[in-house]
Amino acid sequence: MRKLIIKTSIVIASAALILLLIFGSALNQFYQPLSSIGAATAFKVKSGDSLSVITSGLVDNQILPSSKLFHFMAWWRGVDSLLQAGEYQFDPGNSQADILQMLVDGEVRQYRITFIEGWRFSDVVGALSSAPGLKITLDGLTAEELAAALGLEVSNPEGMLHPDTYFYARGTTDLELLRRARQRQEAILKSQWEKRLGALPFTSSYEALTLASIIEKESNAQSERGRIAGVFIRRLEQGMRLQSDPTVIYGLGREFDGDLTRLQLQTPTPYNTYRMNGLPPTPISLPGESSIIASLNPDSGDSLYFVSRGDGTHQFSVSLEEHNAAVNRFQRKQKSGK
Numbered sequence: 001m002r003k004l005i006i007k008t009s010i011v012i013a014s015a016a017l018i019l020l021l022i023f024g025s026a027l028n029q030f031y032q033p034l035s036s037i038g039a040a041t042a043f044k045v046k047s048g049d050s051l052s053v054i055t056s057g058l059v060d061n062q063i064l065p066s067s068k069l070f071h072f073m074a075w076w077r078g079v080d081s082l083l084q085a086g087e088y089q090f091d092p093g094n095s096q097a098d099i100l101q102m103l104v105d106g107e108v109r110q111y112r113i114t115f116i117e118g119w120r121f122s123d124v125v126g127a128l129s130s131a132p133g134l135k136i137t138l139d140g141l142t143a144e145e146l147a148a149a150l151g152l153e154v155s156n157p158e159g160m161l162h163p164d165t166y167f168y169a170r171g172t173t174d175l176e177l178l179r180r181a182r183q184r185q186e187a188i189l190k191s192q193w194e195k196r197l198g199a200l201p202f203t204s205s206y207e208a209l210t211l212a213s214i215i216e217k218e219s220n221a222q223s224e225r226g227r228i229a230g231v232f233i234r235r236l237e238q239g240m241r242l243q244s245d246p247t248v249i250y251g252l253g254r255e256f257d258g259d260l261t262r263l264q265l266q267t268p269t270p271y272n273t274y275r276m277n278g279l280p281p282t283p284i285s286l287p288g289e290s291s292i293i294a295s296l297n298p299d300s301g302d303s304l305y306f307v308s309r310g311d312g313t314h315q316f317s318v319s320l321e322e323h324n325a326a327v328n329r330f331q332r333k334q335k336s337g338k
Helices: 002-031 051-060 068-077 096-105 121-129 143-149 174-194 205-218 222-237 245-255 262-266 289-296 320-336
Strands: 041-045 086-090 110-114 165-169 305-308 314-317
Touching: 002 068, 002 096, 041 051, 051 068, 068 096, 086 096, 110 121, 121 174, 143 174, 165 174, 174 205, 174 289, 205 222, 205 245, 205 289, 222 289, 222 305, 222 314, 245 262, 305 320, 314 320
Parallel strands: none
Antiparallel strands: 041 086, 110 165, 305 314
C-alpha cells in the first residue's frame, strides 16, 4: 500500500512538473518577440468584437501564429472583456504580451500632422484634407464659419493656431485637431501677454499676435526676431508705416506670382502696409512662440529699417539714407549672384 502511495505521488509530481514546464514554455513564448511581424502592421478592432473574433483576426492577418495561447492568457489574466476598439499598429519586436496590453490599454495607432511656422490658415486646411485617418467635417466652410466653429472671438482664424506637430488616432475630426492647435496658441499668447514689457503700442494681445505673424514671415533667423520686432515697434510708436512686403503679398492673395512689383506695392489692400498706417486687420500667418515673444519683448535700439542680405539675415539701418545704400548694395549683390 505504501509503495502504491509513493508511486502515485511520483506520478502526480511528475505530471505537475510536466504541466509546469509546459506552462513555463508557453509563458516564455507569450513574452518572446513574434517572428510573424516583419514590418509595421495595422490591425482594426471594431466596437463589440469579442475576444474570439479579435484573436481569429490576429491569426488571419498573420500577426499571431495561433489563437490558443493568446486567448488563454487573456482569459487567465481576466482581461478578455477589456479589449478596446480602434486601429492599432504592431511592430517588429512586439510579443503577444505586448499586443494584449496594447489592446487592453487602447494604445491605438497614432498619426501625425505638422503645421509649419509661417503657414497660412489655407495651408493648414490643405494639409488636413490629405491627412490619413482624419475625419473631414469642415470642408467648404467659409473663414467666418471656421472661426465660429473654433469658438473664436474674431471672424478670421488666420494666425490663431499654434504651429507644431500633432498626433491623433484614426477617426479624429479635423475640428478636434484645430481646436487643440487653437487652445495651444491661446495659452501661449495669454502667458506671454501677461509677461509683456510695459510700454508697447498694442491695445490687445490680438494686435501682438498680428505683429508676431509679420515677424514670422520676415525672418527665419530666430536670433533676429527681437531686432525686427524693435524696428516695427519703433515705427508704430513714431507713426511710420510698417512697409512690410509679406503683408502686401498676403493682401494680394492669388494675384501674387512670386515676384513683388512696384505696382503691387502701390496697390491699396487692407493689408498693404506701404499704403496704410498701423497694423493690418488680422495676422498673416501662423506665428511660432519665438515670434510671439519677440513681438512683446522687442530689442532696444534706434534702427528703423532693415533689408535682406540674401543669406537669411538682414542689414539694419537707422536712417533712410543708410537704408537705401544697403538696399542698393545687397540688391546688386543678389543680382550678380555674389
